[in-house]
Every structure is written in structure tokens, then in C-alpha cells.
Amino acid sequence: MLTLPPTRTPAEDVLTTMRQVREHDAKWQEGKTWSLVYHAGDEVTQLLQDAYTLFFSENGLNPMAFPSLKKFEAEVVSMTASLLGGGDETVGNMTSGGTESLLMAVKTARDWARVHRPAIKSPEMILPATAHPAFDKAAHYFGVRARHIPVQDDFRADVLATRFAISPNTVLIVGSAPSYPQGVIDPIPELAQMAQERGILFHVDACVGGFMLPFVHKLGYPVPDFDLTVPGVTSISVDLHKYAYAAKGASVILYHTQALRRHQFFVHTDWSGGIYASPTMAGTKPAGPIAAAWAIMNYLGEEGYLDITRTVMETVTRLREGIDAIDGVKVLGDPAMSVLAIGSDTLDVYQVGDQLTLRGWHMDRQQFPPSLHLTVTHAHTQVAEQFLDDLAQTVAEVKDFSMDKLSNRLQVGVVQTAARFLPEKLMSGLVARATSMLGLKGAQLPQRSAAMYGMMASLPNRGDVNEIVLDLLDQLTQVDETSG
Numbered sequence: 001m002l003t004l005p006p007t008r009t010p011a012e013d014v015l016t017t018m019r020q021v022r023e024h025d026a027k028w029q030e031g032k033t034w035s036l037v038y039h040a041g042d043e044v045t046q047l048l049q050d051a052y053t054l055f056f057s058e059n060g061l062n063p064m065a066f067p068s069l070k071k072f073e074a075e076v077v078s079m080t081a082s083l084l085g086g087g088d089e090t091v092g093n094m095t096s097g098g099t100e101s102l103l104m105a106v107k108t109a110r111d112w113a114r115v116h117r118p119a120i121k122s123p124e125m126i127l128p129a130t131a132h133p134a135f136d137k138a139a140h141y142f143g144v145r146a147r148h149i150p151v152q153d154d155f156r157a158d159v160l161a162t163r164f165a166i167s168p169n170t171v172l173i174v175g176s177a178p179s180y181p182q183g184v185i186d187p188i189p190e191l192a193q194m195a196q197e198r199g200i201l202f203h204v205d206a207c208v209g210g211f212m213l214p215f216v217h218k219l220g221y222p223v224p225d226f227d228l229t230v231p232g233v234t235s236i237s238v239d240l241h242k243y244a245y246a247a248k249g250a251s252v253i254l255y256h257t258q259a260l261r262r263h264q265f266f267v268h269t270d271w272s273g274g275i276y277a278s279p280t281m282a283g284t285k286p287a288g289p290i291a292a293a294w295a296i297m298n299y300l301g302e303e304g305y306l307d308i309t310r311t312v313m314e315t316v317t318r319l320r321e322g323i324d325a326i327d328g329v330k331v332l333g334d335p336a337m338s339v340l341a342i343g344s345d346t347l348d349v350y351q352v353g354d355q356l357t358l359r360g361w362h363m364d365r366q367q368f369p370p371s372l373h374l375t376v377t378h379a380h381t382q383v384a385e386q387f388l389d390d391l392a393q394t395v396a397e398v399k400d401f402s403m404d405k406l407s408n409r410l411q412v413g414v415v416q417t418a419a420r421f422l423p424e425k426l427m428s429g430l431v432a433r434a435t436s437m438l439g440l441k442g443a444q445l446p447q448r449s450a451a452m453y454g455m456m457a458s459l460p461n462r463g464d465v466n467e468i469v470l471d472l473l474d475q476l477t478q479v480d481e482t483s484g
């Protein structure tokens with residue numbers, strides 16, 4: 001077990017160590033990371049850092065003590081509401097991210113039903129298969145049963161299947177604008193109308209799309225209706241730390257009426273420490289993300305967001321054309337904006353992903369169907385051509401080689417590169433557990449992520465995968481004594 005250093009360490013030494021440790025992190029600044037970081041240039045980053053540190057010590061727990069934070073949050077929420085078709089009655093709050101916003105939407109629906117649909121003892125919500133897992137997390141936390149419905153061949157929620165899944169216990173239906181896996185927008189008007197006709201709440205998860213789609217639409221690209229102007233939509237979430245390019249820890253949850261939002265709040269009046277009230281999950285609430293969100297929205301304004309969106313969409317157009325022109329891979333579905341998946345009818349895309357990893361590209365691997373995920377941001381405008389060249393070459397390589405022909409360099413390289421993102425110890429722990437479940441011999445241990453995914457998919461039941469991932473979560477907080 002690690003103990004505190006017995007004595008102080010000079011600040012410069014602490015920072016030097018941190019810079020060294022960081023060298024193994026994803027190099028998002030080079031535009032080779034297709035997820036996790038939304039970067040809009042150094043000027044924007046500088047402003048975010050300045051605004052964040054200006055409010056580094058304040059606490060959003062009590063906005064009465066910090067009227068500045070109250071102003072920033074109220075204005076951020078209001079600007080977001082106006083962007084997403086909100087009206088006079090629209091209200092909302094800032095949260096720490098998409099997950100917290102979705103948790104709030106589900107908790108609100110559950111508590112709304114307790115008051116307005118008291119006969120419901122076991123509340124349910126309907127989730128398209130592509131809905132973000134934060135909804136399942138909310139189901140898990142709040143005792144709401146999640147009923148998953150399939151998506152259609154175009155990866156959009158199946159309206160008919162939704163209709164059949166509605167039960168007397170349904171309190172909430174969900175649609176995404178767009179969904180994360182393939183970036184397509186669910187048929188929000190049809191789903192929301194169905195919910196409205198049956199007195200059911202409807203949430204639009206615009207966490208990834210809420211700060212892109214309005215600008216994409218303004219620039220003349222086709223965008224189906226998805227926001228608060230759609231009849232039946234009762235709440236919508238949008239992450240500012242994604243396409244609003246704010247600092248991490250910033251999202252907004254909006255409700256179509258104040259009465260509905262009441263079910264989100266928590267108040268405890270009988271505590272010896274005084275009356276306690278909290279609108280969202282957090283108690284102590286970092287002020288930095290609130291301040292930075294306000295700063296970036298005012299700094300960029302509509303003009304800035306339109307400029308960034310124009311550049312991103314031009315890059316997306318180039319990428320889509322380029323990907324579809326490569327024989328063997330394709331863009332799945334018809335993505336509405338800048339989130340897309342590369343799949344294949346003929347190749348193992350995980351192998352393509354491994355080859356791209358060797359060239360320094362970091363992309364999430366997806367399943368059902370297998371695909372590689374791209375979130376295109378401002379940071380990718382300069383690297384699109386290089387990516388397409390590398391993709392074309394890797395596709396050709398994957399067509400060429402079989403597992404037997406893999407060179408040592410490739411195997412070692414992939415493991416090393418994978419280890420940059422997943423510490424080797426964790427990787428080997430995972431592999432060992434999975435292979436023992438499968439009864440494989442040591443010699444057959446898969447060393448590449450393509451093989452890992454293939455193996456995961458071949459495990460006899462999903463419960464095993466669940467156990468493997470739980471092991472991983474346990475291990476993530478173990479101190480790695482081999483790291484510097």
C-alpha cells in the first residue's frame with residue numbers, strides 16, 4: 001500500500017513528475033484521438049483555463065454566497081434553452097456532464113410518476129438499443145426498469161417496437177439526437193407524439209448533438225426536428241463540454257415546465273446543520289466548469305460556433321466521401337452531423353483498428369455491429385487526409401494478411417501501443433481471465449485488441465464479459481508500482 005511521502009516535495013518536482021507520467025497519455029493535441037477531447041484551438045483553451053482558474057476556489061453549492069455563479073449558470077441555461085427551441089416556461093440546471101443530466105431526467109420521470117401516476121409501482125422506461133448506457137445506470141440507481149427496443153437497419157429507433165414496448169408502467173421514452181454509436185437521429189417527432197398521446201414523458205438525449213445540430217441546420221444541412229419545439233418533448237440534455245467546447249464538467253438539463261423540474265430537486269429541512277437544498281446530484285459543485293462555460297459561450301457567440309461547425313462539417317464531408325471510396329469499409333447509416341462509425345461487410349474492422357493504432361490513431365471499438373468510432377471535432381480538420389491515407393493502407397494490409405503472417409514487429413507494436421491506453425498489467429489480467437473462462441491454453445492468449453474483441457464476442461454468455469469488466473474496474477484503482 002502506498003503511504004503519503006514522509007516529507008514535503010518541492011512543487012516543481014511534483015509538476016515534473018506529473019509531466020513525465022503524462023507522456024504516455026493519448027496525444028489529442030495532434031488530432032489523432034477520435035474521442036474524449038473536444039479541442040477548438042489554443043486561444044479557446046487559454047480562455048477556458050483563465051476563466052476556470054478565476055473561479056477555481058468558489059463553490060456552486062450555495063449560489064447565494066456567489067451571485068456571480070448564479071448569474072453564469074442562469075445565463076448559460078437560458079442561452080442553451082433558446083438554442084434548443086425553449087419557450088418562456090423552459091427551465092434547467094447545469095450538471096457535471098451528460099451522465100448526470102440523464103440521471104436527472106430519469107429520476108425526475110420516476111418522481112413525477114409517483115405524484116401523477118400513483119398506480120405505477122414498478123416504473124419503466126423505453127430505451128432504443130443505441131441509447132447511452134447512462135440511462136441504464138439511471139435505471140440501476142433509481143429502480144426504474146429499462147426496456148430496450150431494437151433499432152432499424154438505419155440504426156434509428158424502431159417506432160413500432162417502441163409502441164409494442166409501452167406498458168401501463170411506462171413513465172419515460174427516450175430518443176437520441178444523435179445517438180453516440182452511429183450518430184443518427186432517432187425519429188423524435190413520432191416517438192414524442194406517441195408518448196404525449198399516452199401521458200408519458202419524453203426525453204431527448206442531445207448530449208452530443210445539442211451544440212452542433214442547431215448550427216448544422218443553420219448552415220443548410222438537413223437536420224430532422226429534435227428539440228423542445230417538437231410536441232411531446234418534455235426534457236432535453238446537452239453537454240457543453242462536448243461541442244460547446246467548454247471545460248469538462250459542464251452539461252445542461254432542460255425541462256419544458258418548471259412544474260416538471262420540481263421532481264428533480266432534493267430538499268431536506270430537518271438537518272441539524274440547517275436547511276439543505278440541492279437541485280442536482282452534486283453537493284459541493286466546482287465553479288470552474290460553470291465559469292468556463294459562460295466564458296466560451298460569450299467568447300464564441302453564434303458567429304464563432306457557426307464558423308467552427310462549418311469547418312467541422314466540411315471535414316466530415318471529406319471523411320465520409322473518403323471512407324466510402326475505400327473498398328472494404330463504409331460509414332454506417334446516414335450520420336446527421338459529426339459522429340460516425342466505420343464498419344465493414346467483408347473485413348474484421350477491429351484488425352483495421354489495430355493497424356491504425358499502430359500508426360498512432362486512437363479510436364473506440366464498438367459492437368453490434370463491429371465498428372470504429374469517430375467523433376470529428378475542430379482538432380481533426382488538419383488530419384483528415386492523413387487519416388484517409390492511413391485507412392486506405394491499413395485496409396489493404398488487413399485484406400492481405402492472415403493472423404499467421406503477422407510480423408513480430410506488428411504484434412509487439414500493437415501490444416505496446418494498446419498498453420499506452422490500457423496498462424499492460426490490466427490488459428494481461430483481462431486476457432488471462434477471459435482465456436481461463438474459455439479454457440484456452442497460454443499459447444493461444446490473444447495479444448491484440450482485434451483478438452480481444454473477437455474473443456469477448458465468443459464468450460458463451462454476457463455475464464462473463466460483465467465479470468471481466470468488473471475485474472477491470474477493481475484494478476483501475478490499484479496503485480501501479482511499476483509506473484514512474
Ligand SMILES: Cc1ncc(COP(=O)(O)O)c(C=O)c1O
Nearest residue numbers: 097098099132179180205207208
Ligand atoms: C449521446 C450521449 N449521451 C450521453 C453521454 C454521456 O456524457 P458524459 O460522458 O459527459 O457523462 C454521451 C457521451 O459521449 C453521449 O454521446
